Amino acid sequence: MIAQADDSLGFITNLKDLKEKFTKQNPEWLIDLRRQSLERFKALGLPTLRDEEWKYTPLSPLTKKRFSFPKEKKATGLKSLENYLKGAEINLVFINGHFVKEHSHLQQLPKGITIKNLSEALSENQADLKAYFEKYSAQQDNPFTALNQACFIEGAYIKIERKTVLEPLIHIIHLTDGKEEDIVSFPRSLLILGSSAEAKVCESHISLNQSSYLVNALTDIFMEADSKLIYTKAQKESLNAFHIGMTRIWQEKDSQLNSFSLSAGSVLTRNNLLITLNGEGISSILNGLYALTGTQLVDNHTAVDHRAPNCTSRQLYKGILHNQSRGVFNGKIFVQREAQLTNAYQLNKNILLSKGCQVDTKPQLEIFADDVKCTHGATIGQLDEDQIFYLRSRCITKTDAVKMLSRGFIEDILNEIPNASIREKLEKLLQPVLAVIS
Amino acid sequence: MFSIKNLQAQINETPILKGVNLSVNPGEVHAIMGPNGSGKSTLAKVIAGHPEYTVTEGTVEYEINFKKINLLEMETEERAREGIFMAFQYPVEIPGVPTSVFLRAAFNEICKHQGAEEMDPIDFDQYLKTKMKLLDMDDKFIDRPVNVDFSGGEKKRNEILQMAILNPRLAILDETDSGLDIDSLRIVADGVNKLRRKDNAIVLITHYQRLLNYIIPDFVHVMYDGRIVKSEGKELALKVEDKGYDWLI
Numbered sequence: 001m002i003a004q005a006d007d008s009l010g011f012i013t014n015l016k017d018l019k020e021k022f023t024k025q026n027p028e029w030l031i032d033l034r035r036q037s038l039e040r041f042k043a044l045g046l047p048t049l050r051d052e053e054w055k056y057t058p059l060s061p062l063t064k065k066r067f068s069f070p071k072e073k074k075a076t077g078l079k080s081l082e083n084y085l086k087g088a089e090i091n092l093v094f095i096n097g098h099f100v101k102e103h104s105h106l107q108q109l110p111k112g113i114t115i116k117n118l119s120e121a122l123s124e125n126q127a128d129l130k131a132y133f134e135k136y137s138a139q140q141d142n143p144f145t146a147l148n149q150a151c152f153i154e155g156a157y158i159k160i161e162r163k164t165v166l167e168p169l170i171h172i173i174h175l176t177d178g179k180e181e182d183i184v185s186f187p188r189s190l191l192i193l194g195s196s197a198e199a200k201v202c203e204s205h206i207s208l209n210q211s212s213y214l215v216n217a218l219t220d221i222f223m224e225a226d227s228k229l230i231y232t233k234a235q236k237e238s239l240n241a242f243h244i245g246m247t248r249i250w251q252e253k254d255s256q257l258n259s260f261s262l263s264a265g266s267v268l269t270r271n272n273l274l275i276t277l278n279g280e281g282i283s284s285i286l287n288g289l290y291a292l293t294g295t296q297l298v299d300n301h302t303a304v305d306h307r308a309p310n311c312t313s314r315q316l317y318k319g320i321l322h323n324q325s326r327g328v329f330n331g332k333i334f335v336q337r338e339a340q341l342t343n344a345y346q347l348n349k350n351i352l353l354s355k356g357c358q359v360d361t362k363p364q365l366e367i368f369a370d371d372v373k374c375t376h377g378a379t380i381g382q383l384d385e386d387q388i389f390y391l392r393s394r395c396i397t398k399t400d401a402v403k404m405l406s407r408g409f410i411e412d413i414l415n416e417i418p419n420a421s422i423r424e425k426l427e428k429l430l431q432p433v434l435a436v437i438s
Numbered sequence: 439m440f441s442i443k444n445l446q447a448q449i450n451e452t453p454i455l456k457g458v459n460l461s462v463n464p465g466e467v468h469a470i471m472g473p474n475g476s477g478k479s480t481l482a483k484v485i486a487g488h489p490e491y492t493v494t495e496g497t498v499e500y501e502i503n504f505k506k507i508n509l510l511e512m513e514t515e516e517r518a519r520e521g522i523f524m525a526f527q528y529p530v531e532i533p534g535v536p537t538s539v540f541l542r543a544a545f546n547e548i549c550k551h552q553g554a555e556e557m558d559p560i561d562f563d564q565y566l567k568t569k570m571k572l573l574d575m576d577d578k579f580i581d582r583p584v585n586v587d588f589s590g591g592e593k594k595r596n597e598i599l600q601m602a603i604l605n606p607r608l609a610i611l612d613e614t615d616s617g618l619d620i621d622s623l624r625i626v627a628d629g630v631n632k633l634r635r636k637d638n639a640i641v642l643i644t645h646y647q648r649l650l651n652y653i654i655p656d657f658v659h660v661m662y663d664g665r666i667v668k669s670e671g672k673e674l675a676l677k678v679e680d681k682g683y684d685w686l687i
Contacts, residue, residue: 385489390530392514393486393523394540394600395547404543408534408583 008045008143011214012184013068018151025119027126029134036138037149044143053142056328056360057270057299062242067184067214070096078103080208081175083428086421090115090170092156096177097185097215099154112164112197114157118190121157132190132222136248142272145246148218152188155219158201162194162224169421172203176241178213189219193227193255200230202422205245206429207238207266217245223255225279232422233271234262236429239294241266246274253279253308260417261288261317262426264433265296265325273302277311277339287413288317289426291406291433292325292357299328304346306339306369313343318413319350320406321357322437329361333376337368346376351383351409353402353437399438406437439464439639440608445496446664447484454480456664457496462608462639469642469650469675472661473683478643479527481661482612486524487514502607518544519551521607521638525597525614532584537596538563540584541603548604569602573629591622598629609633610641615649627652647679662687 009015022031046063047054081103085091092115093103099117106115114121122129140146156172174187193199205215215237223229237243243266251257263269275284290298304313319327329348350359363376383405391401417423440462447455454477462468470478484491485498487509498509502520509517532540538559546556557565567577573595585593594614601609611630615623630653634640642653650658650672658674659666660683668674668686678686 384530386530387532389488389514390526390532391540391544393518393526394544394604395515395518395551396543397515397547398513400543404535404540405532408532411534411583 011063013066034150037146041143041146065182067182070183089168092172094174097187112161114159116157118155118157144216144244148186148216152186155188157190159192160197160199163196165198170201174205176207176213178211182212184214187217191221193223195224196226198228200419202232205235210238210240212240214242219247221249223251225253228256230258230419232260236264237266243269246272248274250276251282254281256283258285263290263298264429265292265298269298271300276305278307280308280310282311284313286315291320293322293436295324297326301330303332306335306342309340315346317348318410322353324356327359332364335367335369335372340369340371342372344374348378350380402438439501441499443497446494447491449491465636467640467655469655469658476661477664478661479612482524482610487517523601523606523609525611527612529585529593529597531586533586535584536581537584538580545603573599574625590617598626607638612643615644647675650675660686
């Protein structure tokens with residue numbers, strides 16, 4: 001199925017090793033889906049700056065590299081992983097894309113909850129999963145999503161049965177360590193909430209050293225009618241790592257989503273978030289934060305597709321940029337013809353702390369219905385000199401004033417996360433970035 | 439303790455202060471009055487070290503622990519740590535920063551500077567609450583972001599609260615009375631009076647004699663066109679109230 005690596009796949013050296021693995025373990029439909037997705041990837045090729053969707057995000061540093069699938073799931077410095085784990089929570093730990101049972105905490109799951117490695121779920125229950133895998137076509141526009149669909153091996157599989165309310169946080173941790181060679185991983189996760197089910201999920205991508213690797217992640221979330229989800233994707237990775245991720249969330253009638261995306265960055269991060277509001281009365285909050293320093297680049301692309309009437313989506317992305325870092329924000333809201341009485345709001349706010357940093361922001365609306373309320377906007381500014389003087393006149397150094405004001409700038413969106421444990425985790429990931437800005 | 443000599447300062451190349459002379463000793467209260475645009479607020483800002491103003495002439499000498507230092511050579515935050523405090527005419531709003539976090543950071547900078555141990559959040563909140571009682575402030579201010587959605591009176595009280603926390607040697611209150619109703623004025627003035635000591639000094643910048651009924655000054659100065667043109671005892675404020683400024687210029 002996976003033939004000779006052609007030019008567009010030159011940055012991955014040992015794709016062939018996967019072939020045997022897939023044909024042995026996967027059902028026919030999945031092999032077929034993988035083949036179509038790979039063909040799609042090859043047809044699209046790697047994006048360049050000429051592609052509208054990748055205009056501000058040069059991939060040349062990535063494509064110059066040679067990544068390979070790791071043979072082992074080893075990592076160094078695992079002790080510090082404990083900083084991110086909490087006893088009362090459900091943890092799934094993946095190292096270099098592989099599920100590591102001994103570090104995970106999946107004991108005593110309440111009734112109505114299934115959590116396991118996706119590859120395991122696929123081998124046990126592939127007939128049930130087929131529909132979820134086929135919800136989105138193999139003909140993706142984003143080449144990296146197509147590539148993940150072709151190459152994924154493991155990831156989290158979480159199913160919350162209808163009317164099941166799960167109190168503890170589920171924490172999916174992806175730890176990547178490319179210390180010995182430049183590695184690539186394709187984590188793919190699938191989260192299904194039955195009708196009226198409730199859950200809180202945090203997906204973290206971290207690294208414990210400055211090794212070089214590529215994570216190409218795909219997370220699919222399906223929310224049945226009246227379900228509620230708090231979902232966070234948090235990312236603080238090696239300054240030599242590349243992270244390209246896609247999260248697709250499918251919402252049915254009356255479901256409520258509160259999502260948050262934190263990017264404290266790698267050298268290059270691209271997050272795509274696609275939300276489909278496929279029923280009436282849905283509410284979606286999608287907030288995000290990027291805090292960048294050095295020469296980091298974070299690119300957030302969001303798309304909210306209002307397909308039914310009486311839905312609300314609210315989106316606030318904030319960015320703090322320092323040194324020569326770059327931020328890209330592209331947010332699209334589609335309001336389809338049926339989606340009357342849509343209320344959609346989108347705002348991107350940035351603070352530039354240094355002369356050398358840059359933000360390219362592009363909020364977009366495409367409205368085909370006539371009775372809707374949609375607002376969008378973007379701001380790029382600097383810290384207020386009067387505020388800095390006020391703090392300094394109260395004994396606080398300029399550096400500390402900048403830190404305090406930057407922290408103040410993001411306080412409101414952090415407070416919108418309705419879960420203290422998630423907030424705590426994000427604070428930990430943010431801390432190193434906030435400590436160096438001045 | 440504090441001596442300004444021939445101070446001249448400008449903003450965007452427009453001279454505002456044109457040779458100010460003023461001496462303040464421990465235990466004294468000075469009032470500076472004067473028409474709009476005479477340079478009162480500029481004087482306060484230059485003493486505090488506002489970066490928008492450039493000092494072109496003169497000295498500001500400050501004596502601390504029997505050592506004379508030139509204030510103008512110090513950063514804003516260093517001046518504050520040495521005991522210079524300015525209550526802002528327009529206190530700045532700082533969204534996202536709780537009042538207690540801000541005040542503890544400021545307080546601990548002073549502790550560090552004086553070689554004392556820093557205070558942890560729980561002890562500090564207790565300390566803060568005792569100071570808030572002094573100004574009849576509600577405990578809820580502790581968690582609210584600095585000055586955000588505060589009324590005019592609450593902002594001014596918050597300035598004096600900061601003075602109480604930081605315990606300065608020289609406090610310059612820039613129109614702290616403006617925008618206050620009579621009850622708030624009394625509370626703020628009572629707060630300031632409680633903070634008066636033999637070893638500290640207060641400079642009040644005001645348009646109105648009203649404040650000086652509550653905080654009795656030892657000296658009243660009238661500023662006009664960037665200079666102090668008249669200095670007398672407290673009776674000068676009454677004359678100004680009665681006759682305006684015309685007879686002085």
